[in-house]
Amino acid sequence: MKLIIAIIRPERLEAVQTELRKVLDENDNYRLTVQAVEGHGAQQGEVQYFRGQAIRPRLIPKLQITLGLNDDYVTRAVDAICAGARSGSVGDGKIFVMPLEDCIRIRTGERGGKAI
Amino acid sequence: MKLIIAIIRPERLEAVQTELRKVLDENDNYRLTVQAVEGHGAQQGEVQYFRGQAIRPRLIPKLQITLGLNDDYVTRAVDAICAGARSGSVGDGKIFVMPLEDCIRIRTGERGGKAI
């Protein structure tokens, strides 16, 4: 099992969800968790104006997606996220893939792959 | 050492903290980090009304708990989270257990198990 943490542009969540639905949804709702984060990277901050002065905040709003997956699905999910989140400009974000040792469904207590 | 990331219902945090205190608090305050997230899964979105129209947001408010633990404590913590967070209805959430290679206490620079 893997845990995927992906940082994407906020305006791409809809597209990412559409892509993920295609590859993860098997007569069931696929599962994922999202949160608002702020990112710093090669991308220049968005220009804003304050009383006539141009300013660029250091941090840019992004979304972080957390996704627990069985191994078979990792490639598909990574491809789907890339497909949905890519704009081609600097600032599209990253996908991190981490080993996941165990997963427990709180409602049932099920563990491992079938709990994902 | 393990890092636990758990997604729970917001209204269950209090109960989860009470359970964790029982198993983790050894004359010291146990430690944990919480954040507001939004989740998508089998659970139907909460019904809301907007000018007479019923709507179900795609994403449902959840809390994410981050918890660094020594190996001995993992089972107990997982059980405690399940005990506190379980309502029995769809949407109770997940616990993810990940390997943790190192842990540093910023204040002292201590590393590893004793820094948890």
Place this chain on the structure above:
Amino acid sequence: MKLIIAIIRPERLEAVQTELRKVLDENDNYRLTVQAVEGHGAQQGEVQYFRGQAIRPRLIPKLQITLGLNDDYVTRAVDAICAGARSGSVGDGKIFVMPLEDCIRIRTGERGGKAI
């Protein structure tokens, strides 16, 4: 590759970024992701007053930093975070180091170390 998750005091982000810039910035902007979280630990909650009554919230505002790194940089980054985030009082926070199996740059599809 490693994924670092660090919990720090909000007022220390500026100093942490300054230190990280020194060790990670190689004619490129180093990259990192930040989010607002709340923490529970040995630190006593900040005292607040509500109609003459002193109250201490259970949870204290913290920031969580997520940082994907190639192995070579881990020690440097940990030291930099400690240097920037340390105040010496209880509540300075933790750094968690986790194995990272893969990393994908969404914009280009690059994978692994060069995508970090």
Place this chain on the structure above:
Amino acid sequence: MLALFAAEPPKIDSGGTAWMLMSSALVLVMVPGLALFYAGMVRRKNVLTTMMQSFVAMAVIGVQWVTVGYMLAFGQTAGGIVGWEPRLLGLWGVDWHAMYGDKGIPELAFVMFQGKFAIITPALIAGAVAERMKFSTYIVFILVWTTFVYCPLAHWVWSPDGWLFKMGVLDFAGGTVVHISAGFSALVLALMIGKRRDYLPGLATEGFVILPHNLTMTLLGAGLLWFGWFGFNAGSAVAVEFPVSGFSAALAFTTTQTCAAAAGFTWLMIEWVHNGKPTSLGLASGIVAGLVAVTPAAGHIQPWSAAILGVLASVVCFLAVRAKNRFGYDDTLDAFGVHGIGGLLGALATGIFCIYNIAGEANQGLVFGQTTQIGLQALGAATGIGMAVFGTLLIGGLLNVTMGLRCSPEEERDGQDLSVHGERGYHQDIGS
């Protein structure tokens, strides 16, 4: 220093003048009220542009009114069509010691009071096209619309020379001039501009939804609207009575309060019975629907009629808002459903309940067995609808092919706050 003014014997009614000035200020505070009411219902990324749609009307129409607007609406008539009295351009020829008619108030006080109506009317339209109308086009639109639709209509209905006025159409504080004209224009503009990219009413229960980002703003906005509406309606006694702050004003105040209360309660109850959930937005919507419906009738009906009208207003507007979901057009914040339909209801209800007509004859409403007035009201409303629909089709059509009515897809997706105005409504200040 009194000497300065002693030459001119004080014909001023100080109480009426105080009430006119205060009423003007009250109508002005409806503009931030409207800004909050609307902005609370949109998404964070559009909160500032939505508020600006109201605020910019204060700036743009504020200037338009003293430049040409007042002349077009209240100047000496050019054939009953429009006011045309060059001395009023820029208020150049308005002596500040001039009185308004026989009402004991300075003419400037009347100019200001009416100017606030001209400001808020086009701002109402913004609700129908929120989250997607191009900001520059919006500014041009309200300027042209106020000049060529609002001012003539105000002239017809409110100027003593206006043809609808002469026929005896009643519109105490602007059911036709303000709400019908804004509401129907809103509908036309919403249809011309099309739906928001992510507006999918058919899927509303399946997950693709747009939610109000801050309903406390909307509630506060409704509160300020109610507050300001007392100036709007009770101040409109300026048209019918000396002193301005007298019986008509008190009557209009009473019917305004009663109708809003009854309507707020009714909408809440409809929702409770219908969905099991009495919403705060429903309560606020009912209040606004009641205020809209009573506007044309305020000084002409009795308090108990106002209570009935309030019940009707919420029933009718609730249905109108639901109809939107059936027809599938995207009137973002229901400017048509509430202002268009509510205003139409009010215009007709004035003919049903009115206790005196424009000639001062008593008991002219349908409930007293008279049918003339309701016929006149229908004529007035139909004229208002026609003017709004054709005016907006024309102006909107022209602007569509020249400037474009709609912002770019990227601007719409990312929100106009950042892309058009270079600002965000809220910053979290992480770590600063």
Place this chain on the structure above:
Amino acid sequence: MLALFAAEPPKIDSGGTAWMLMSSALVLVMVPGLALFYAGMVRRKNVLTTMMQSFVAMAVIGVQWVTVGYMLAFGQTAGGIVGWEPRLLGLWGVDWHAMYGDKGIPELAFVMFQGKFAIITPALIAGAVAERMKFSTYIVFILVWTTFVYCPLAHWVWSPDGWLFKMGVLDFAGGTVVHISAGFSALVLALMIGKRRDYLPGLATEGFVILPHNLTMTLLGAGLLWFGWFGFNAGSAVAVEFPVSGFSAALAFTTTQTCAAAAGFTWLMIEWVHNGKPTSLGLASGIVAGLVAVTPAAGHIQPWSAAILGVLASVVCFLAVRAKNRFGYDDTLDAFGVHGIGGLLGALATGIFCIYNIAGEANQGLVFGQTTQIGLQALGAATGIGMAVFGTLLIGGLLNVTMGLRCSPEEERDGQDLSVHGERGYHQDIGS
């Protein structure tokens, strides 16, 4: 069109009428002010239901007042107990040209002004039971309470036929009728309904706490309350003077301003000395405490007395609020500590500082060596307390066994916004 009204010679005082209409509008804006003041102090999950507790009073009592309320309070007396004058039902028999007494204002203006008082009084009670009272029961409660507690009390104290009025009890703008009655009812209701599930004052320093979700709302609310309170207090000159906008109004305005300022400053200083932390909520609480305390006294005392009263108000209310923590009951937003105790203080202080009594005799306060008035004030306050306590026990008790006073444990845990009203106050719009 003037002809219409010429038959009736203008006996109207236009200035007084303007002030009455404006004062009524000002009292109305206190309702959104109160909504913000209270809602800022609750948690996000209850922000809408808390605001609705104020807004729904505008709707429900708005209708109740013109239907029966005005008659019960100000109709011809039935034995000094309650007003009973069927022609006032639904204001049916109120000619809109009727004048109110010898004050030169239309009767409808008086009806409206008093109606706003009837609206805000029960809304004050909501503060004590916020975050847990059942919404449907709340609506029934305020309706019944206003009818059977507020209206009779208003009749006793303010109607020329009322027995307390005849005895000479002074209550300029409602210390007894508004604040004592609401505050003591709040206490009783809070005790009947019990604490919030997570209210643990004893552990307040150990971590289980409930925090105000947005104090900027509370501050804005306090600002709007202060603003509106000028209408509340200075408008109440309608009871004592012609013209309504004259010396009494100016005096009441001055004492209101002075008392609020002194009280705000005092509460801040108490906190500074006591905790080392002068809080914004403390400043706002002091302002409100001062406004409450000066209400019964406003037109009867001198400015310097108002300053002293302001200091007293904050000292006394600060202690009253702390007492809550000692006794352990859960008056969520201190409706009792501020309105009940502040109103009681004000009622008595009127007897201490008053410069004339109801018969117009000068220097009747305790500070002038007279003891009659303070005795009367104590009697009035005691009556108000008795009426509030027994009335609320009865109504609350009946509702408790029929509808239930309290929402379900799940509704309380999840917040009533979502569970009862089907809404959330705020949406983050992640990715939309």
Place this chain on the structure above:
Amino acid sequence: MLALFAAEPPKIDSGGTAWMLMSSALVLVMVPGLALFYAGMVRRKNVLTTMMQSFVAMAVIGVQWVTVGYMLAFGQTAGGIVGWEPRLLGLWGVDWHAMYGDKGIPELAFVMFQGKFAIITPALIAGAVAERMKFSTYIVFILVWTTFVYCPLAHWVWSPDGWLFKMGVLDFAGGTVVHISAGFSALVLALMIGKRRDYLPGLATEGFVILPHNLTMTLLGAGLLWFGWFGFNAGSAVAVEFPVSGFSAALAFTTTQTCAAAAGFTWLMIEWVHNGKPTSLGLASGIVAGLVAVTPAAGHIQPWSAAILGVLASVVCFLAVRAKNRFGYDDTLDAFGVHGIGGLLGALATGIFCIYNIAGEANQGLVFGQTTQIGLQALGAATGIGMAVFGTLLIGGLLNVTMGLRCSPEEERDGQDLSVHGERGYHQDIGS
């Protein structure tokens, strides 16, 4: 009860009194308006302390004014320097039946109206030193500054005995007394106190930035300011005309509305042309700049002059705000750029456009070829600047060495809300 007052024949002008009371209330509501306007522009961690800087002025100056302030400003003159009339201390000797001059209003109404000006003026200064001034020092500063700078200046300009008044300097509603004095004091104080720790304008495009945390608050604040400003300016007719609510009031209302609208629109257009981004803060800033500039001129100029003045106000203030970035001082919220410069412009513009002078002679402005008045205006403005600069240097200098002007570096870093007031503006209520 009328008998009580019958002895004293009613000389009261009820309309004028109503307008004075209402205007006073309107000026009061500017204080929460200002609090919102400022607080929206600071960071979350300082939102409460910034709002308190406005609210505490209501408390502190509210008491100061009735104690000594009114006497110092409007008491019988001591050599033209300051008012000195012990019977006014604590308003002890002000009979509540006393009239104010020949204006038909109670003296207390005038006391209150002027008191609101004294409250808001020092609160304006707070904008320049937001996010770093020590709270206790701030309270002492505004108390001392109002007493020793504001009150004498008000005496010179507005008291019939004042030397600037006698020379014929015009300041209708406080360009010199309010805005120049506050704006230039703000500049001096900002320079004395230094920049915020993280204010780095040179790096503004490179990433170290401070952003407004909630612009919807700022917009609502601008709306309430505009609303209240009608009381501020049109209420100031009390100085020149009977009845108070007459021609001058209507003129001032008209110029206020027109100038604000023109200025708001101009600032927006400047930004659009200049940056391509018309901001909501720009619109709000323009509105406020226009309101400031028209303040001294309001009752003295014609509507078309007000439109021109509005354009000028935004051009000049826009440049002044930009100059800040060049010079690198940290006037947090541009109290100097908007109030200081806008007030100065208005004071001079009064000399350019005025249609009558203090003696009632017509057409005295520069545009009518007269140069005397503009000379007088320059003198008045220079005096105001001098008084503000030296007064603030002295008071600020003394406080700097005694109490310290600035909060501690930790308090500044963590925000004063938590460290000084023991509160946070917002709580997320995670899991409660």
